[in-house]
Amino acid sequence: MARLLVVEDDETIGGYLESSLRVHGHEVVWQRTGSGALRVAETGEFDLVLLDLGLPDLDGVEVCRQLRGRLPWSVLVMLTARAEEMDIVVGLEAGADDYLTKPIRLAELHARIRAHLRRGALLPEGAPTTYVLGELRVDTAARRVSLAGHEVELRAREFDLLARLAVDAGVVVSRETLMAEVWDQHWAGSTKTLDVHVAALRRKLTEASSTRAVPRIVTLRGRGFRFEPPAE
Structure with missing residues (x-):
């Protein structure tokens, strides 16, 4: 079981993500604001963060940058309605490992999470460490x-x-x-x-x-x- 932080202000989407992730066996902490996410990040470790860039209180890219500093070994996945390449690049350069564009497809979301939580390049069997x-x-x-x-x-x-x-x-x-x-x-x-x-x-x-x-x-x-x- 992984510990996940979901940062999403939309009640419908956030609730949908939280329930789906819990069904898949994850522990989920849901925050609706950027300030709440930064506060929670100070209190414990998370295996993966799902971060909506369109937050009501703080700029999502700046939240991404600060979360990367506070959770250096967590996988950070942006959720964005902006499909423009430049917006995606800015988020990745701010510290995100990956991104998903809205509307979110749950099958793709869970496949990406499984891939990220494997944590580690798939090195050939018997390869030196x-x-x-x-x-x-x-x-x-x-x-x-x-x-x-x-x-x-x-x-x-x-x-x-x-x-x-x-x-x-x-x-x-x-x-x-x-x-x-x-x-x-x-x-x-x-x-x-x-x-x-x-x-x-x-x-x-x-x-x-x-x-x-x-x-x-x-x-x-x-x-x-x-x-x-x-x-x-």
Whole structure:
């Protein structure tokens, strides 16, 4: 059973989500305002947060940003009526791991939640738990990354993405493979979330590097991404 925080001001939608999630065995805390969600986030841990961006009291993107700071290891899924790509990108850059557009389809919602709660890239059976690639160290058991001896703070999905790329360092991994193994094997939506997470990984690895030997995630148009570790 997972502990979920639902942030939704609409009584009908919120009640619908709460009852459906409870039927699936989850513990649910429902908040109707952004301020209420931030207050609750200070009192305990949540496995996953469903956050409506259209809140009555606070800007939803700012609530997303603050929740990410208070719940760094929770999966954060935006619920939005705005299907415009720029709105989605802004939310993902504020700290969300994923998004769903309204009207919400319950089958898709529960499939996404199951995928996220698996928590962790689907690494090949028998794969090592630690990858040392030049100055980069990825520990999948402890979920820690260090570069040149300095720890790199990554969000949950950023870590999963880096771990999956590290398995096949130097090899092109397709967008479809990354979406299937890091997000959901039945993913049918936009892959914009992948692009945002790759951009965040590039930025954090560059910021963490104290030398010119920065790990690179190379984009190969029409094919996917290739991870190039830093030189020894």
